Ligand code: FUB
């Protein structure tokens with residue numbers, strides 16, 4: 001394959017977050033992801049709206065914040081310093097902005113914008129990115145090193161940067177974190193535009209890293225203090241076909257816990273294959289597990305997979321919030337002991353919820369089990385999108401499950417990792433909907449879209465109509481199919497199968513069993529009482545020779561559900577939470593005349609779903625609310641409780657109408 005054809009194959013196979021090998025003779029994920037570019041999301045639909053906001057609000061805002069907060073100035077100063085030094089002038093004393101990873105906000109915003117360009121061509125946006133890349137390119141040192149926090153003032157770099165390259169990488173310089181985000185963004189930009197401009201910059205930095213870090217003379221073994229380079233280099237290997245990038249990613253992972261640094265914070269307390277508990281900084285952890293999955297898939301090393309499976313069980317069984325949030329503690333922005341899941345102080349960084357999506361997606365691609373997508377979906381609809389306002393213009397960094405009104409969305413942060421991660425994540429969401437293996441099409445997420453892909457090398461296209469997550473009705477119309485058997489594998493979500501998470505951390509306590517029904521061309525499929533036993537890895541399989549115009553209709557009952565936490569979670573004892581479909585609900589001050597923190601409900605409380613328009617900055621957003629008659633109890637003595645009308649809103653929609661009390665868990 002030539003470089004260019006490899007790139008085309010990769011852009012076809014790899015989604016924003018997925019590594020899938022192009023060559024069949026090399027190890028890769030057994031299941032191939034269908035990239036977001038093959039999925040056209042309907043305008044006005046749940047995700048269509050989110051992507052529109054990303055295009056119209058979030059990404060323009062992030063670019064303007066990068067400019068306003070001197071993130072571009074960092075690159076300009078680095079370029080100026082190199083010029084001045086070459087002319088013998090050492091008089092300048094440039095100072096970097098607050099964090100040595102501020103460059104990554106520029107990269108992540110370009111990445112998100114590049115994903116958008118792939119579905120919404122925009123010459124103006126392309127030209128703007130090109131102008132930013134001129135600024136970035138000028139900051140690159142002649143040997144490829146690109147880290148403005150040092151280059152702009154090598155004698156006095158950022159305090160976290162260390163006196164020389166890589167000396168503080170393991171403790172906080174973020175030189176390799178910057179590399180990782182640069183590579184991910186550069187690949188996206190190449191795939192969107194065909195221009196090698198950014199890709200070549202990233203390759204030069206990656207080559208500099210490979211030359212200087214590794215085994216053997218003249219190199220030193222250093223591992224990323226903040227993981228992400230592992231996933232990025234695995235992707236760069238796929239794009240370029242150059243094995244050295246995969247070897248470098250593997251070298252990083254194999255040496256975690258074996259260098260001088262040993263600290264749970266960055267998961268260096270033990271060699272990675274000996275780890276079995278989710279510990280430390282949650283974003284670092286999630287990115288590391290994702291990198292382990294990529295390297296395992298591309299090298300065939302199962303020891304990584306066994307380790308991630310153990311860690312995943314611990315995370316899902318003992319350390320995950322109902323919202324799919326991970327990382328309960330603000331102290332380390334990360335995990336705390338098993339079952340320690342505080343609500344008010346729950347950290348649940350937006351980036352960590354995104355990392356949770358990355359890990360579970362990769363586990364699915366490895367094993368084809370729907371339980372991973374169940375976790376992914378829970379994180380996506382709750383912990384991730386609570387991180388961005390309904391209008392796309394304000395953000396949460398932590399996403400707690402309870403508030404006294406001290407939490408407020410903001411249009412940017414000094415440490416802006418979350419908004420810029422939202423920039424790159426939202427446009428890639430359609431890439432989590434489908435996957436292909438042999439003659440099977442996995443239907444993982446449900447939203448209104450048109451899929452155009454190929455199965456066993458033959459074109460396949462399907463239209464999906466649904467209002468999910470507002471209701472559980474889906475209509476799939478085949479538009480093109482090969483004349484051979486194709487198996488549609490439709491995920492039956494955990495919330496339909498009475499499983500909150502694939503663990504005993506939470507359970508439904510209302511005695512309800514949601515029903516499902518399926519029809520093919522209007523004819524109902526008879527469902528046995530124990531239909532769950534007929535599922536394969538959580539999927540309902542419909543295999544036949546599909547013809548154009550044929551229709552599959554799927555219905556999931558979407559009753560309001562009451563959830564309890566495992567008794568080991570002290571914070572949730574005596575409390576229940578409410579869900580409907582994939583959405584976790586919360587009670588917020590603005591909808592209720594009583595203090596929501598004193599709400600009392602029971603597994604028998606009858607909720608009715610209703611539509612409500614929530615107005616944010618003059619624009620209204622339709623949400624489904626839940627109304628019920630409940631109690632308010634100030635005293636703890638239920639005899640004194642008084643009746644009250646309770647309204648719940650989806651958790652993702654909280655904190656749009658000023659500050660006040662909010663809670664996910666309510667007294668039982
Ligand atoms: O260190 C880079 C990013 O900044 C982390 O992922 C976030 O948690 C924030 O600390």
Ligand code: ZN
Nearest residue numbers: 349351417418
């Ligand atoms: Zn973040």
